[in-house]
Amino acid sequence: MKLSSRSSALVSPRVLLGAGLVTVLSLFGGTGCTSRSLTGLYIEPTTGLTCVVPSVAAQFKAYGTYTEGGHATQTEDLTDSVTWYTTIPAVAAVNSSGMVTGVGVGTTPVLANTQGEFGTLKAESNIVVADPTVGCTSSSGVVKPFSLSIIPGNQILTAGGQTVRLLAIATYNNGENAGSRTTDISRQVSWESSNMQVATVDATGLVTAVGPGDATITASSKAADGTVVTATQSVHFEGAQ
Numbered sequence: 001m002k003l004s005s006r007s008s009a010l011v012s013p014r015v016l017l018g019a020g021l022v023t024v025l026s027l028f029g030g031t032g033c034t035s036r037s038l039t040g041l042y043i044e045p046t047t048g049l050t051c052v053v054p055s056v057a058a059q060f061k062a063y064g065t066y067t068e069g070g071h072a073t074q075t076e077d078l079t080d081s082v083t084w085y086t087t088i089p090a091v092a093a094v095n096s097s098g099m100v101t102g103v104g105v106g107t108t109p110v111l112a113n114t115q116g117e118f119g120t121l122k123a124e125s126n127i128v129v130a131d132p133t134v135g136c137t138s139s140s141g142v143v144k145p146f147s148l149s150i151i152p153g154n155q156i157l158t159a160g161g162q163t164v165r166l167l168a169i170a171t172y173n174n175g176e177n178a179g180s181r182t183t184d185i186s187r188q189v190s191w192e193s194s195n196m197q198v199a200t201v202d203a204t205g206l207v208t209a210v211g212p213g214d215a216t217i218t219a220s221s222k223a224a225d226g227t228v229v230t231a232t233q234s235v236h237f238e239g240a241q
Contacts, residue, residue: 037117040065041078043110043125044151045169049182051128052092052102058184059167060084060098060125062112063152075152077164082112092127102129147171148189148231150205150219157199157209157237166191166205166233168219189219199235209237 041064050058064078084094088108094100100110106129113122149169157164168189171182191201195215201207207217214237220230 036066036068036074038064038114038121039067039117040073041082041112041114041116041121041123043112043123044167045125045182045184047124047126049169050100050125051130051183052100053130054102054104057099057101058127059165059186060094060100060110060112060127061152061165061167062098062114062123064114064121078112078114082114084110084112086110086127091129100127102127105129105131148219148221148229150217150231150233154234155207155236157207157235160209160211162209164207164235166201166207166217166219168205168221168231170221170229185221186219189221192218192220193235194218198237207235209235212237 041062044061044063045058050060052058060079062078062082062084063075066074066076068074079098080096082098084096084098086092086094086100086108088106090104091106091108092100092102092110094110098112107126108129110125110127111122112124113120115121147170149171151167151169155164155166166186167184168186168191169182170185186205187203189205191203191205193199193201193207193215194217195213197211198213198215199207199209199217201217205219215235217233217235218230219232220228222228
C-alpha cells in the first residue's frame, strides 16, 4: 500500500514540462496575438464644423479605435454605447444617440466617453448655436453651401443586411473674413445608390448591404441660387455570392 501511495505521487518530467508550457501560453497567448483592445476614441464632425439654430438638431458620431497585437487597427461606430454630454446644456442638449439639439445662442463642447483598455477614453467636439434671426448664413443672409461632404470614409461591408449611417455635411460661407461653418444636413439632402443590388440607402443616409460588389452613394442638395451640390462615397460589399 505504501509503494502504491508513493508511486501515485510521482509525476513525469514531461508532464511537468507540458504543464509549464501551458502556463506560459496562457500568460502570453498561444497564437502570438493579444486580445483586441479599445485604445482610442474620436468624434465626427470635429470641432468647429457644426452650426445650428435653436430647436434644430445635428447628429454626432463616436468612433472607437481597436488595436490587436500583430494586426492593423480597426475602427468601429460606438455612437450608441458611449456616454454623451454637453458642458453648457443651456446652449445645446445631447441624447444617448449623439443627436445634439440647439437650445440657446452660444457655443458648447460636445463630449463622449467610454471605458477603454487603459482607463476612461474621452473625445471632444463642439457645436455653435446661432441666432435664429441670422442663422449660419453668409453676410448677404443667404444660406449657400459651397461644398458638401459625406462622413465617415469609404465603407467596406461584410454581411448581408449590415448597415452604416452616413452623414451629409454642408459647409457654409459666413461672409468675408468670417470663416466658414459646417452643418449636418443628412435629412435635408437627397440620397441615391448607384447599384441597389449591392447597397440601398434611405432618406436619412442609412446604407444597407444587399449583395456583393461596389456601389456609389450620392448625396445632393440644392443651394439657394439653384445650384445642385453633390458628394459621393463608395461602398464595397465583400459578402459571399
